[in-house]
Amino acid sequence: MNLIHPSSWKDYELLDSGNFEKLERFGKVTLIRPEPQAIWQPVFPEDEWKKNAHAHFTREQKDNYRFGEEVKGGWKKLKPIEDSWQVNYRHQSLTLTLRLALTGFGHVGVFPEQGSNWNFIYDTVSSWSKPGRVLNLFAYTGAASVVARAAGAEVTHVDASRPGLNWANQNMQLNNLKDIRWVYEDALKFVKREVKRGNKYNGIIMDPPPYGRGPEGEKWTLQEKLNELVYLASRLLEPSSSFFILSMYAVGLSSLVGLNVVKTHFPDVNPEFGEFFLKSQTGRDLPMGTYLRFKK
Numbered sequence: 001m002n003l004i005h006p007s008s009w010k011d012y013e014l015l016d017s018g019n020f021e022k023l024e025r026f027g028k029v030t031l032i033r034p035e036p037q038a039i040w041q042p043v044f045p046e047d048e049w050k051k052n053a054h055a056h057f058t059r060e061q062k063d064n065y066r067f068g069e070e071v072k073g074g075w076k077k078l079k080p081i082e083d084s085w086q087v088n089y090r091h092q093s094l095t096l097t098l099r100l101a102l103t104g105f106g107h108v109g110v111f112p113e114q115g116s117n118w119n120f121i122y123d124t125v126s127s128w129s130k131p132g133r134v135l136n137l138f139a140y141t142g143a144a145s146v147v148a149r150a151a152g153a154e155v156t157h158v159d160a161s162r163p164g165l166n167w168a169n170q171n172m173q174l175n176n177l178k179d180i181r182w183v184y185e186d187a188l189k190f191v192k193r194e195v196k197r198g199n200k201y202n203g204i205i206m207d208p209p210p211y212g213r214g215p216e217g218e219k220w221t222l223q224e225k226l227n228e229l230v231y232l233a234s235r236l237l238e239p240s241s242s243f244f245i246l247s248m249y250a251v252g253l254s255s256l257v258g259l260n261v262v263k264t265h266f267p268d269v270n271p272e273f274g275e276f277f278l279k280s281q282t283g284r285d286l287p288m289g290t291y292l293r294f295k296k
Helices: 047-050 110-126 144-151 163-175 188-196 222-236 253-263
Strands: 002-003 010-016 021-026 029-036 054-059 074-075 084-091 093-099 133-137 154-159 181-184 203-206 212-215 219-221 243-249 272-278 286-295
Touching: 002 188, 021 084, 029 047, 029 222, 029 253, 084 110, 093 110, 093 144, 110 144, 110 203, 110 243, 133 144, 133 188, 144 154, 144 163, 154 163, 154 188, 181 222, 188 222, 203 222, 203 286, 222 243, 222 253, 243 253, 253 272, 253 286
Parallel strands: 002 272, 029 054, 133 154, 133 203, 154 181, 203 243
Antiparallel strands: 010 021, 021 029, 054 074, 084 093, 212 219, 243 286, 272 286
16 A cells, blocks of 8 residues: 655645645645645644635535535635636656636646646556557546547546536647547446447546536445446456556545455456545645556
């Protein structure tokens, strides 16, 4: 079991955390956002947080999904801030540009801990002797899709959110890329049909939410659907020149859960697995969910 953090960022920093919040810098913009796992006391005093921050998001209850509903809360702007801005991420020959914005449910369009997975995707796809096919499920604003496309893959991007797909398309265009296939659909329904069609992929990226709804109101819980999703992925993944990535953000689900499910359906692999974290200036590193990945 490993602990990994994204070491390639220049445009992101976790400045401090505590009192169920985190103080983060995204490029030139510093934000205060909720963080349920930051149960400790922050290092910096509250007035220093407020002095540095451009905006502060507070909420009364959890959102259903990244583009979820039923959110009570909102942003309070502490300094002038543009409606959207850009950050850059670099790894070897990859230069990734991402559009960020303040959303009505506290997200900004990027999950910075995923940087280590972007490196893995880029290095793996770049090593293939010919272009492969990559499937990105629950693909959000498309950073991983853009990385895979930049490395030369044919990419299918699946998400149940229209705003997410539009945002991902903007990120593709920001990086002077084209021809990502956009699919607006419930991920489980899509992979079921892909199995029936006999389609295969060289890479599968899976970042399922803890709970949420599909385009037609389909209810989703990770505990109920994960085993079926991974089984279907095992039917779709090519036996060689391939990779698989699973990220989980459900509080209380150990990385061993993902390992056991994956080993059930991929018994011949020896995955790398463990926990994401964000390294803090203050030394109080912040856990950010679990990951599992392997390549053949």
